[in-house]
Amino acid sequence: MKRYRILLGLFLALTIAGCEDFLDADPYSLVTSQNMWRNEAEAMAGIAGMYSQFRSTFNDFDFLIYFELRSGFWQTGTSGANQWDDLFLNTPNASSTPSLDWTPFYKTINAANLGIKYIPGIDFGNEDTKDNLLADAYFVRAFCYFQMARIWGDVPLVILPYESADDENLYPTRDDMEVVMAQVKEDIDMAYDHMVDLGVRNRVMASRAAINMLKADVYLWTAKRMGGGNADLLEAEAAVDEVLADPNYQLLPSYEQVFRIEQNSEIIFSIYFDILEASNQYGMRFMLPPGDIESQYWNNPVPVSSNAQWLTYVDDYVNNYLLATPGDTRSEVVNTDFQPGTVLYRWVNKYIGEWVNEARNDVTDTRIYRFAEAILFKAEILNALGSTPEAIIELNKIAKRAYGVDDFYANTLTQEEVDDAILHERLIEFGAEGKSWYDIIRFGKAFEMIPTLVGRENEYEGNILLLPVSPNTITKNPNIVQTPGF
Numbered sequence: 001m002k003r004y005r006i007l008l009g010l011f012l013a014l015t016i017a018g019c020e021d022f023l024d025a026d027p028y029s030l031v032t033s034q035n036m037w038r039n040e041a042e043a044m045a046g047i048a049g050m051y052s053q054f055r056s057t058f059n060d061f062d063f064l065i066y067f068e069l070r071s072g073f074w075q076t077g078t079s080g081a082n083q084w085d086d087l088f089l090n091t092p093n094a095s096s097t098p099s100l101d102w103t104p105f106y107k108t109i110n111a112a113n114l115g116i117k118y119i120p121g122i123d124f125g126n127e128d129t130k131d132n133l134l135a136d137a138y139f140v141r142a143f144c145y146f147q148m149a150r151i152w153g154d155v156p157l158v159i160l161p162y163e164s165a166d167d168e169n170l171y172p173t174r175d176d177m178e179v180v181m182a183q184v185k186e187d188i189d190m191a192y193d194h195m196v197d198l199g200v201r202n203r204v205m206a207s208r209a210a211i212n213m214l215k216a217d218v219y220l221w222t223a224k225r226m227g228g229g230n231a232d233l234l235e236a237e238a239a240v241d242e243v244l245a246d247p248n249y250q251l252l253p254s255y256e257q258v259f260r261i262e263q264n265s266e267i268i269f270s271i272y273f274d275i276l277e278a279s280n281q282y283g284m285r286f287m288l289p290p291g292d293i294e295s296q297y298w299n300n301p302v303p304v305s306s307n308a309q310w311l312t313y314v315d316d317y318v319n320n321y322l323l324a325t326p327g328d329t330r331s332e333v334v335n336t337d338f339q340p341g342t343v344l345y346r347w348v349n350k351y352i353g354e355w356v357n358e359a360r361n362d363v364t365d366t367r368i369y370r371f372a373e374a375i376l377f378k379a380e381i382l383n384a385l386g387s388t389p390e391a392i393i394e395l396n397k398i399a400k401r402a403y404g405v406d407d408f409y410a411n412t413l414t415q416e417e418v419d420d421a422i423l424h425e426r427l428i429e430f431g432a433e434g435k436s437w438y439d440i441i442r443f444g445k446a447f448e449m450i451p452t453l454v455g456r457e458n459e460y461e462g463n464i465l466l467l468p469v470s471p472n473t474i475t476k477n478p479n480i481v482q483t484p485g486f
Helices: 008-016 020-024 040-057 060-067 103-121 127-152 177-194 208-225 229-244 282-287 315-322 371-384 388-403 415-429 436-442 471-476
Strands: 074-076 267-271 311-313 336-338 345-347 354-356 359-361 366-370
Touching (some): 040 103, 127 177, 127 208, 208 229, 282 311, 311 315, 315 415, 371 388
Antiparallel strands (some): 336 345
């Protein structure tokens, strides 16, 4: 069992403060300054509530729908149905594709907006605590808008909290993606400037390193996808260099231990799960085999779950990535196949949680940013800037742990070959961690690598890489116009 309760006290304070209704509210929350945000304790509870809502936003099916299922690597599991076909086939449909309602995002954003509005006016016993909570709010808002801009393109940019049903801004229109991304960058700078703690703080809330990882992620995206060029690459490099120089973070010697030890030194930012708070981490709930196999194989070696297995990897991903290099120490962790007879059991072996009293608790923290990604970000940036030999040095740090071989990638590779190698390593290293879809897009390979997208660049009026907005969203707000092509 986990021996720590990092956020439990804050979440209990949140409940005591009477804020639980906010988590079930409409997107334009009616939590007001009269209900909370009056003193330090309520501000801390409010930020805890923001992280709780953040966890809800980036969990369950939604995490997989936004970040994984369109990459061509997934198929229906032993217990699944055809509810994923729109995503597998890259035929998004406003009426049938699940999780198109952006309500959860705006719940989280509204909680951040409340903090940004009210925390500056609250007296704190320690001003550092006040600044750090503001950093949390700016970080979470930036993270949410970055993901929304990639998922939907143009989205309403709301930076003031909704506190009344009479608010004149209850029905915003969609803002240009460029405007949204500019706000994301501004929020990242605000988060960094307010973050007083220079060390780890903890790994499930904002920190200097987490903010820098988000900054590198954002600027790499705008450099490659939005015309930011070398200027944005240099911003990303400065951010990731600060992470790489931080002695609090390092690669673990064992890839498997990255997912067996919570709060380990490779984790920069993660989403917290615990049996007393939330035991519904997406990976275990939907990727582990159900408990209907022979009992002799329960946890020997199959980590069975009480839930249905909705998803597994396709053979092409297993064979062409995980098994492409014999001896890759990551392959059995990213995916394990077990076939004692005629039935093949296949599962993601990263998120196995805790087996207690003949039941599995789905409580492995979701890894969002790891030190391994800082290294691969650095390799990608260097290669994009034309420093290919230096990029290979960084790439080989990841290959060394994976394959146990020095200089796995030769220094004679071309810039294009190194790009391909970096993407290949990312698609293995971060399997089931919510990276594959946007990695493939960022490297410009979506219409080449994903079979269901080949030759379809112009479909949906060129918006096939986006998702449509749900009809429910448009019904709630008549100022929202559907994405062209849908």
